[in-house]
Every structure is written in structure tokens, then in C-alpha cells.
Amino acid sequence: MKIVNLFVATALAVLVLCLTAPFLAAEEDEFVEKVDNCGHINWSQWVIYANGIGTAPGKDSEKNQEEPIAPNTETVPFSNLFATIRKVRIDSSSIVEDLIRNSSMIENQLRGMVKEAEVVKREYLSNGTMEVTLAFKMKGGFAQLALPPGIKSVPQIKALRSNEITPLPTTPAYTGFVLDARGLNAVPSMSPTIVDESGKEVYGSAYISREFAVQQGTVAYERDLKSAQNNPRVSGNPLIIRALRTRGLCRCNFIISNTDASKVQSASENLLLLKKCKVIIVID
Numbered sequence: 001m002k003i004v005n006l007f008v009a010t011a012l013a014v015l016v017l018c019l020t021a022p023f024l025a026a027e028e029d030e031f032v033e034k035v036d037n038c039g040h041i042n043w044s045q046w047v048i049y050a051n052g053i054g055t056a057p058g059k060d061s062e063k064n065q066e067e068p069i070a071p072n073t074e075t076v077p078f079s080n081l082f083a084t085i086r087k088v089r090i091d092s093s094s095i096v097e098d099l100i101r102n103s104s105m106i107e108n109q110l111r112g113m114v115k116e117a118e119v120v121k122r123e124y125l126s127n128g129t130m131e132v133t134l135a136f137k138m139k140g141g142f143a144q145l146a147l148p149p150g151i152k153s154v155p156q157i158k159a160l161r162s163n164e165i166t167p168l169p170t171t172p173a174y175t176g177f178v179l180d181a182r183g184l185n186a187v188p189s190m191s192p193t194i195v196d197e198s199g200k201e202v203y204g205s206a207y208i209s210r211e212f213a214v215q216q217g218t219v220a221y222e223r224d225l226k227s228a229q230n231n232p233r234v235s236g237n238p239l240i241i242r243a244l245r246t247r248g249l250c251r252c253n254f255i256i257s258n259t260d261a262s263k264v265q266s267a268s269e270n271l272l273l274l275k276k277c278k279v280i281i282v283i284d
Contacts, residue, residue: 028223028224029044029222029223029224029227030042030043030044030045030222030223031043031044031188031221031222031223031283032044033187033188035083035084035087036083036084036087038050038080038081038083038084038087039051039080039081039083039084040084041084041088041138041188043188043220043221044220044221044222046137046138046139046143046216046217046220047135047136047137047138048081048084048085048088048135048136048138049120049133049134049135049136050077050080050081050083050084050133050134050136051077051080051121051131051132051133051134052075052076052077052078052079052080052131052132053076053125053129053130053131053132054075054076054077054129054130054132077132077133077134078114078115078117078134081114081117081134081136082110082111082114085110085114085136085142086100088138088146088190089187089188089189089190089250089252090146090147090148090189090190090191091148091189091190091191091192091193091250091252092189092193092247092248092249092250092252092253093250096110096146099145099146106145109145110142110145113136113141113142113145114136117134117135117136118134118135118136119132119133119134120133120134120135121133138190138217139214139215139216139217140214140215143190143213143214143217144210144214146190147190147191147210147213147214147218148191148205150205151191151205151208151210151213151218152205152209152210153209153210153211154207154208154209154210154275173237173269174237174238174239174269174270174273175234175235175236175237175238175273175278176233176234176235176236176238176239176273176278176279176280177203177234177238177239177241177264177273177274177278177279177280178225178228178229178234178238178239178240178241178279178280178281178282179194179241179242179243179254179256179279179280179281179282180225180240180241180242180243180282181243181246181254181281181282181283182225182282182283182284183284184243184245184246184251184254184283185246185251186243186246186251186252186254186281186283187250187251187252187283188221188252188281188283189250189252190217190218191204191205191213191218192204192218192219192252192253192254192281193205193247193253193254194243194253194254194255194256195247195253195254195255195256196255196256196257196258196260196261197244197255197256197257197258197261198258200261202256202261202264202265203264203274203279207271207274207275208274208275208277209275209276209277212275212276212277213277216233216277217277218277218279219277219279219280219281220233220279220280220281221280221281221282221283222280222281222282223282223283223284224282225240225282228280228282231280233278233279233280234278234279234280238280239263239264241256241260241263241264242256242257242260243255243256244256244257254281
């Protein structure tokens with residue numbers, strides 16, 4: 001009997017490992033930033049996670065287990081989520097906390113958004129409490145509220161007519177851009193800027209269309225270069241660019257070579273990719 005039980009336990013353990021391994025592998029390539037003891041930000045998905053322990057509803061029935069968590073920022077999970085959101089880095093000079101400090105209207109809007117956070121996990125503990133994990137999407141309404149006003153809707157970019165340009169040897173069109181910024185101690189932000197060696201902007205508010213930035217984020221962050229190249233956001237034939245160094249004390253803006261800057265902005269098709277935020281930054 002003991003042998004049978006051991007076999008069953010081993011089989012179950014293997015099954016659990018097989019089921020969870022794909023998720024663990026995916027998470028290894030994603031860039032996740034821990035925020036104090038409140039929560040963490042998945043900058044690959046643009047999702048904020050936070051959890052907390054509170055009093056569990058009655059355990060007498062399945063109905064009770066489906067009861068909604070009180071949607072206010074005073075309960076522990078929601079309070080932790082709001083505290084995490086406040087620490088989100090917007091750009092090199094501001095975080096969400098700054099928006100809240102300057103506008104009670106924005107604070108009230110954010111508190112309303114927090115109430116709509118998705119409960120992605122509930123775990124009933126033996127002491128009668130319940131641990132709840134919340135997920136908050138940074139894309140959509142939050143991005144519209146938090147992204148700098150300098151990111152506006154970019155007019156449609158028109159390609160030159162064939163009779164206006166000199167034919168050049170055909171090269172495969174790029175499908176996006178991957179900035180390799182590993183080893184630079186860089187940090188993520190909602191609105192990073194990329195400039196050339198002279199400080200001229202190559203990617204930033206002047207090139208991004210707000211509608212795309214709100215829908216999918218200005219950039220995605222990854223830890224692994226190969227994973228970034230295969231990301232649907234840029235996959236196909238992305239141009240790989242190496243960051244020379246970060247720019248500024250915050251370390252969320254980047255400097256690239258003049259040669260790479262010319263490659264990025266060499267064609268109207270490339271500018272269209274920038275407009276659509278087809279950019280991934282690899283940091284470690």
C-alpha cells in the first residue's frame with residue numbers, strides 16, 4: 001500500500017510540474033519589478049499584481065467562496081494594489097505618486113479604477129483568513145490617465161510614391177525594433193525615450209501615437225533577447241539595436257549610435273512602426 005501511495009504521489013507531483021513548467025518558463029523571460037512589499041509590476045504584460053490577507057467570507061457553501069471581495073482601497077489587497085500603482089514609473093522625472101499629489105481628481109479616478117481590479121486568485125487559509133491576489137491592467141484607461149500629455153495622436157504617415165524616390169536594392173522590411181540594453185542597470189518606465197549620440201530623439205513622444213500607446217503600451221520589456229525577437233509585437237524581421245548607455249539619473253532613457261538611429265528613421269515604413277509602438281527593450 002505504501003508503495004502504491006508513493007507512486008501516486010510521485011505521479012501527481014510530476015503532473016503538477018508538467019502543468020506549471022510552461023508558465024514558469026514564460027515568467028523567466030518577462031521583466032517583473034517588485035515594489036516594496038506591496039506588489040509587483042510585470043512590464044512585459046503591463047499588468048500590476050498585488051495581494052493581501054483579509055477575513056474570509058463564510059465557508060459553509062460554494063456560494064460563499066464566490067462572494068466578491070469588497071471593492072474599496074481600504075481592504076488589504078486593494079490597499080496594497082493602490083500602493084503599488086503609486087510607485088509606477090511614468091518617465092525619467094515622474095511617478096504616479098506625483099500625479100496624485102498634484103490632482104485629487106486623478107487620485108479619485110485611480111481609486112475608481114482600482115475597484116475594478118480582477119481577482120485572479122483566492123486562497124483560504126487554515127486560520128480562517130483568505131489571501132487574495134489582484135491584477136490591474138496598465139493598458140487602457142490607466143495608460144490614458146498616466147501617460148504624459150506630450151504623447152498625442154500622430155497624423156497618418158504617408159509613404160512616398162514610387163516616382164518620387166530612387167529605387168534602391170530591396171531589403172526585407174523591418175517588423176519592429178528590439179533595443180538591447182542589457183548590462184546597463186536600466187529600469188523600466190511607461191514612457192522611455194531613445195536618443196542618438198547628439199541627443200536627438202529617435203523614439204519618444206514625438207513619434208508615438210497615443211491611441212497605440214494606450215492600447216498596448218509604448219514598449220514592452222523582456223529579459224531575454226531571443227524571446228524579445230520572437231515576441232508577436234515585433235516578430236518577423238525586427239531590427240536589433242544596441243544601447244550605448246542610459247541617459248539621466250533615472251536610467252530609463254537610452255542612447256544609441258548615430259548609425260543605428262539612421263537605420264531606425266531611414267524609411268517612412270519604420271516611422272509607422274514607431275507610431276504603432278512596435279518596440280521592445282531588453283533589460284536585466
